[in-house]
Amino acid sequence: MMTEPVQFTTSETLATTPKQASWRDYLTLTKPNVVLLLLLTALVGMCLATPTWVPWQLMVPGLIGIGLMSGSAAAVNHLVDRHIDARMARTLRRPLPSGALSPKQVLTFAATIGVLGFIILAVWVNMLTAWLTLASLVGYAFIYTMYLKRATPQNIVIGGLAGAAPPLLGWTAITNEIHPFAIMLVMIIFTWTPPHFWALAVHRAKDYAKAEIPMLPVTHGVAFTKTCILLYTILLGVICLLPYVVGMSGVIYLVGSTILSCWFLGYAWKLKYAPSKLTAYNMFKFSIWQLFGLFILLLLDHYLVTPAL
Numbered sequence: 691m692m693t694e695p696v697q698f699t700t701s702e703t704l705a706t707t708p709k710q711a712s713w714r715d716y717l718t719l720t721k722p723n724v725v726l727l728l729l730l731t732a733l734v735g736m737c738l739a740t741p742t743w744v745p746w747q748l749m750v751p752g753l754i755g756i757g758l759m760s761g762s763a764a765a766v767n768h769l770v771d772r773h774i775d776a777r778m779a780r781t782l783r784r785p786l787p788s789g790a791l792s793p794k795q796v797l798t799f800a801a802t803i804g805v806l807g808f809i810i811l812a813v814w815v816n817m818l819t820a821w822l823t824l825a826s827l828v829g830y831a832f833i834y835t836m837y838l839k840r841a842t843p844q845n846i847v848i849g850g851l852a853g854a855a856p857p858l859l860g861w862t863a864i865t866n867e868i869h870p871f872a873i874m875l876v877m878i879i880f881t882w883t884p885p886h887f888w889a890l891a892v893h894r895a896k897d898y899a900k901a902e903i904p905m906l907p908v909t910h911g912v913a914f915t916k917t918c919i920l921l922y923t924i925l926l927g928v929i930c931l932l933p934y935v936v937g938m939s940g941v942i943y944l945v946g947s948t949i950l951s952c953w954f955l956g957y958a959w960k961l962k963y964a965p966s967k968l969t970a971y972n973m974f975k976f977s978i979w980q981l982f983g984l985f986i987l988l989l990l991d992h993y994l995v996t997p998a999l
C-alpha cells in the first residue's frame with residue numbers, strides 16, 4: 691500500500707528543525723522595543739513626580755527593576771502563547787515556535803529576571819513599587835495572556851491596564867505614594883492601547899481568525915472595529931488635554947499633544963472612511979511614535995515650563 695508523504699505546515703517544519711539558541715533569542719523574549727517605550731513612560735513618571743532632578747539612586751534601580759519585570763512578563767507571554775504564535779505569520783519565527791529555545795529555558799529565564807527585578811525594586815526602591823510592578827506582571831503575563839486574550843474581544847482593553855502602569859510605577863519609585871497626576875498618565879496609555887492594537891488587528895485580522903483568537907475584528911468585524919478605533923481616538927484626544935487642564939503641564943505639551951492627537955485622528959478617520967491597503971498598518975506604526983512624542987513633550991514641558999509638584 692502506498693503511504694502519503696507527510697505534509698508539514700510551515701510552523702511544524704520550523705519546529706522540527708531547531709536552530710542554535712543565542713543571546714538574541716533571549717533578548718527577543720523580552721519584547722525589547724516595547725519595554726524601551728514602557729521604560730520611557732516610567733522615566734517620565736519619575737521626572738514629573740519631583741520639581742528637582744530625579745535622584746539617580748532611585749532612578750537606576752527603578753528602571754532596571756521595572757525593565758526586568760516587564761521583560762519577564764513578555765517572556766511568560768511567549769511561553770504561554772507558543773502554540774498560537776506558531777499559527778500566525780507575524781509570530782511563527784519567535785524563539786519558541788522556531789525551536790531555538792525550549793519551554794524550560796524560557797521559564798527559567800522569565801523566573802530569573804522576574805525575581806531579580808522584584809528584589810531590586812524591594813531592596814533599592816520601595817515595596818509599593820515592587821508590589822505594583824508585580825501586579826502589572828501578573829496582569830499582563832497571567833490575567834491577559836492566559837485568560838482574557840482567549841476569552842473576550844475586550845481582552846486588550848482590560849489587559850491594557852498592565853501596560854499602562856509604568857508611569858505610575860516610575861512615580862511611586864520616587865515618592866512612595868500614588869498621586870492623581872500619575873493616574874492621569876496611566877489613563878493616557880490605557881486609552882491609547884485600543885487604537886494602537888486594533889489598528890494592527892485590522893491589518894492582521896486573518897491571522898487572528900486562523901489562530902482562533904477572539905480579537906475584535908474577528909468577533910465583531912472590521913467595520914465595527916474601525917468605528918471603535920475612531921471613538922477611542924477621540925476619547926484619547928480628550929484625555930490628552932487633562933495634563934494641561936489640571937495644571938500639570940503647560941503650553942509646550944498642549945500645542946504638541948494637540949498636533950499629535952489631530953494627526954492620530956486623521957489616521958482613524960481615513961481608516962474608517964477612505965482606507966488604502968496600508969492605512970491600518972500605518973496607523974499602528976504612528977501610534978508608537980505618538981506615544982513616544984507625548985511622553986517626550988511631557989518631559990520637555992516639565993523642565994522648560996511647568997514643574998508639576
Ligand code: HEM
Nearest residue numbers: 723724727728731780846849850853854879883887890978
Ligand atoms: C494590552 C496592551 C497591548 C497590546 C495588546 C499590544 C499589542 C502589540 C502587538 C501585537 C504588537 C506587534 C508586535 C510584533 O510585531 O512583534 C505591538 C508592538 C508594539 N507595541 Fe504594543 N501592545 C500593547 C501595549 C503596549 C504598550 C503599553 C506599549 C508601550 C508603552 C506598547 C508599545 C509597542 C511597541 C514599541 C511596539 C513595536 C514593537 C517592535 O517593533 O518590535 N504596546 N503591540
Ligand SMILES: CC(C)=CCC/C(C)=C/CC/C(C)=C/COP(=O)(O)OP(=O)(O)O
Nearest residue numbers: 724759760763764767823826827830852853
Ligand atoms: C511589569 C509590567 C509593566 C508588565 C507589562 C509588560 C508588557 C511587556 C506589556 C506590553 C503589552 C503587549 C506587548 C501586549 C501584546 O501581547 P500579545 O500577546 O497580544 O501580542 P503578541 O501576539 O505580539 O505576543
